[in-house]
Amino acid sequence: MKEYKVVHPKLGLKNRIQKYEDILNQYAREGWEVKHIVPNSAMVILERDKNR
Numbered sequence: 001m002k003e004y005k006v007v008h009p010k011l012g013l014k015n016r017i018q019k020y021e022d023i024l025n026q027y028a029r030e031g032w033e034v035k036h037i038v039p040n041s042a043m044v045i046l047e048r049d050k051n052r
Contacts, residue, residue: 002047003048003050006044009023031049032046
């Protein structure tokens with residue numbers, strides 16, 4: 001079974017790309033995989049196995 005998480009990170013004005021990368025890497029360490037990135041938004045849908 002899968003579980004999903006919708007993330008809309010607050011990136012601020014400086015170092016936006018680095019902050020975005022850091023957030024995605026942190027979730028990846030927790031077992032989350034990017035399922036979809038919403039165009040024209042910072043919103044990301046993540047997926048992982050619920051029974052890890």
